[in-house]
Amino acid sequence: MKKVSILLAEDDPNLGQLLKNYLAAREYETTLVTDGAKAKELFRKEKFHLCLLDVMMPELDGFSLARNIREIDPHIPIIFLTAKNLKEDVIEGFKSGADDYLTKPFSMEELIYRIEAILRRSSRRTADAPVDSYTIGRFTFDVTKQLLTFNDQSRKLTTKESELLELLCRHRNEVLERNFALKSIWIDDNYFNARSMDVYITKLRKYLSKDEKVEILNIHGKGYKLLC
Numbered sequence: 001m002k003k004v005s006i007l008l009a010e011d012d013p014n015l016g017q018l019l020k021n022y023l024a025a026r027e028y029e030t031t032l033v034t035d036g037a038k039a040k041e042l043f044r045k046e047k048f049h050l051c052l053l054d055v056m057m058p059e060l061d062g063f064s065l066a067r068n069i070r071e072i073d074p075h076i077p078i079i080f081l082t083a084k085n086l087k088e089d090v091i092e093g094f095k096s097g098a099d100d101y102l103t104k105p106f107s108m109e110e111l112i113y114r115i116e117a118i119l120r121r122s123s124r125r126t127a128d129a130p131v132d133s134y135t136i137g138r139f140t141f142d143v144t145k146q147l148l149t150f151n152d153q154s155r156k157l158t159t160k161e162s163e164l165l166e167l168l169c170r171h172r173n174e175v176l177e178r179n180f181a182l183k184s185i186w187i188d189d190n191y192f193n194a195r196s197m198d199v200y201i202t203k204l205r206k207y208l209s210k211d212e213k214v215e216i217l218n219i220h221g222k223g224y225k226l227l228c
Contacts, residue, residue: 003029004119007048009039009065010081011057019052019081022108028115036060040068048076050119055082055093063096070097077118081106094187134169137211137228141165150210157207160185164200168216168226178223 006028010016016032023030031046033039037059043051051069055062066078080093083104093101099118102111134141140149146162147154157165163185168176182189182197201216201224208214215227 003027004049005047006030006115007039007043007046007051008032009034009036009052009057009062010054011035012054019108019111026112034058036062036065039065043069043072050077050079050115052079052081055080063092066093066097079111079114079118081111091187094183100183134166134172136169136172136208136226137214139208139211139214141169148207155207160200161203164197165204168204168224172226172228175219175225176223181223 004027006023008016008019008023008030010019010032011034013034016034020030020032031042031048033042034057036053036057039051039053039057040060051066053062053065057065060068062080062082066080069076069078077099078097079100079102080098081102081104082093090101100114102114132142132144134143138150141147142149143162143166146157146159148157148165149155164181167181167184178194178197179189182193186193186197205216208216211228213228217225217227219225
């Protein structure tokens with residue numbers, strides 16, 4: 001089985017080498033570079049499965065590097081490793097294309113857990129062919145037009161309603177993790193965004209109630225499950 005290939009961009013050579021050695025011990029093939037410009041050049045030439053990016057780097061910072069990487073490959077998982085933990089920095093990280101954001105100091109065990117979780121989600125997305133519409137019981141959901149149709153009657157969904165319903169459809173009949181949905185749509189999984197998502201779940205339940213065979217279940221301590 002081919003090893004997972006990781007691009008590690010970290011300007012602290014001691015931390016970078018420590019991370020590289022630890023990842024190698026866990027069977028990850030890791031390439032270490034010490035500035036953003038070199039990382040960008042290397043990413044254009046070689047194939048990677050995941051990127052670990054420091055934010056504060058010479059030549060090209062991590063946020064800018066992530067945007068450049070996203071232009072080349074919109075789907076590759078990106079994790080930021082940074083000492084910057086202000087809310088504005090975290091939001092900027094997700095806006096620039098991050099899948100996760102780990103603040104220093106962090107445990108190596110937590111890093112491995114997050115890498116494994118993101119790779120699982122990434123492989124699931126890759127396995128699923130992109131679709132423009134879903135059938136949900138007797139409903140049809142047009143993702144592009146954000147239309148939910150039942151017996152020739154269509155409802156125009158808001159962007160967040162549409163994004164949340166699409167996530168539920170992609171994970172139909174399995175648990176959609178609450179924090180994953182929050183970070184995917186609202187960027188930040190704080191209390192207020194969590195309450196906002198609950199409101200949108202209630203709205204979607206109301207829209208889908210015309211078909212008694214369609215349900216959105218609360219899975220205590222985990223998230224939601226769309227049954228259809």
